[in-house]
Amino acid sequence: xxxxxxxxxxxxxxxxxLESLELGAPGPDQILVAIHACGVCHTDLVMRDGHLPVRxxxxxxxxxxxxxxxxxxxxxxxxxxxxxxxxxxxxxxxxACHDHQPGYCxxxxxRNFLGATGPDDGGILRGAVQIGGSIFGQSSFATxxxxxxxxxxxxxxxxxxxxxxxxxxxxxxxxxxxxETLDVQPGESVAVLGAGAVGLSAVMAAVIAGAGRIVVxxxxxxxxxxxxxxxxxxxxxxxxxxxDSFDHIIDTTGVVALVEACIGKLALRGTMALVGAYPxxxxxxxxxxxxxxxxxxxxxxxxxxxxxQRFIPxxxxxxRAGRLPVEKLIRTxxxxxxxxxxxxSESGAVIKPVLVMDPGRCGA
Numbered sequence: 001x002x003x004x005x006x007x008x009x010x011x012x013x014x015x016x017x018l019e020s021l022e023l024g025a026p027g028p029d030q031i032l033v034a035i036h037a038c039g040v041c042h043t044d045l046v047m048r049d050g051h052l053p054v055r056x057x058x059x060x061x062x063x064x065x066x067x068x069x070x071x072x073x074x075x076x077x078x079x080x081x082x083x084x085x086x087x088x089x090x091x092x093x094x095x096a097c098h099d100h101q102p103g104y105c106x107x108x109x110x111r112n113f114l115g116a117t118g119p120d121d122g123g124i125l126r127g128a129v130q131i132g133g134s135i136f137g138q139s140s141f142a143t144x145x146x147x148x149x150x151x152x153x154x155x156x157x158x159x160x161x162x163x164x165x166x167x168x169x170x171x172x173x174x175x176x177x178x179x180e181t182l183d184v185q186p187g188e189s190v191a192v193l194g195a196g197a198v199g200l201s202a203v204m205a206a207v208i209a210g211a212g213r214i215v216v217x218x219x220x221x222x223x224x225x226x227x228x229x230x231x232x233x234x235x236x237x238x239x240x241x242x243x244d245s246f247d248h249i250i251d252t253t254g255v256v257a258l259v260e261a262c263i264g265k266l267a268l269r270g271t272m273a274l275v276g277a278y279p280x281x282x283x284x285x286x287x288x289x290x291x292x293x294x295x296x297x298x299x300x301x302x303x304x305x306x307x308x309q310r311f312i313p314x315x316x317x318x319x320r321a322g323r324l325p326v327e328k329l330i331r332t333x334x335x336x337x338x339x340x341x342x343x344x345s346e347s348g349a350v351i352k353p354v355l356v357m358d359p360g361r362c363g364a
Contacts, residue, residue: 176304
């Protein structure tokens with residue numbers, strides 16, 4: 001057993017409350033990671049509010065980064081002392097996983113939201129009772145987490161864990177949508193709806209891809225300013241000023257009415273990528289003849305449509321080259337200030353809060 005500090009949500013809609021808990025020893029396929037940093041993602045807040053099928057009480061957090069402390073008997077991909085980033089979990093055996101599309105794994109929901117574990121796997125214990133954990137195969141709002149081979153990516157030890165932690169979800173989702181799912185080509189036009197961490201990562205990736213017109217829509221002026229800094233060619237808080245005839249439109253907002261209004265802004269053979277967290281019964285009125293006759297497409301995207309084992313190293317290479325300046329999005333908070341980090345995320349004041357387990361590393 002490992003004694004840990006973790007942020008627990010007792011019931012849907014509750015607060016994140018720090019608590020001392022026990023973490024079981026890693027099972028044969030698990031990896032014990034000392035968490036140094038974890039990004040706060042919008043999906044964590046959706047889970048907190050009970051809008052996804054998670055267990056309460058539970059520990060969330062799914063953009064973990066840290067150092068391996070121990071490995072199970074079947075693990076040979078990492079060893080104690082390795083620095084790692086954590087991402088989402090997948091089975092490795094289904095057709096999607098074989099196609100390097102683990103975001104569409106047939107077991108995505110049980111492994112990432114329900115926290116399904118094997119009979120010999122360690123879990124999070126409150127006394128003698130196991131509580132909800134293994135969210136995205138990690139639950140990293142804690143000083144330690146148990147992860148798995150398929151959602152652990154080894155990185156070089158000189159890389160800053162508190163900066164790269166969000167690569168495991170938010171950054172790879174935005175960048176992967178552009179570079180993998182949409183495969184944006186030089187000169188193509190891109191509209192990004194929403195300038196949070198996912199949307200701004202899409203902007204950075206569109207610049208990397210050599211896109212021509214890159215237009216960003218958001219209601220927060222400071223986020224629009226950041227979009228311009230990162231390479232957007234135009235920004236607006238007015239849908240009427242967004243323009244039209246885009247080769248690609250990426251919705252990160254989850255606002256159904258906005259998606260409905262923007263489908264008509266697609267160019268001939270244009271594609272709308274749905275990346276947001278949508279409500280339980282999102283109905284959209286579509287002009288099917290316009291979609292059919294113009295060859296328009298609408299595609300759903302989970303985690304950017306990428307394989308973390310292949311894609312995170314690409315992102316790190318872009319970061320090292322100065323082409324993915326994710327540090328511009330980040331403000332760090334100690335784990336004890338998780339309430340402040342969540343409030344800053346919900347208000348839009350901070351684009352990507354990152355919790356760090358060593359308070360001395362905060363303040364960026």
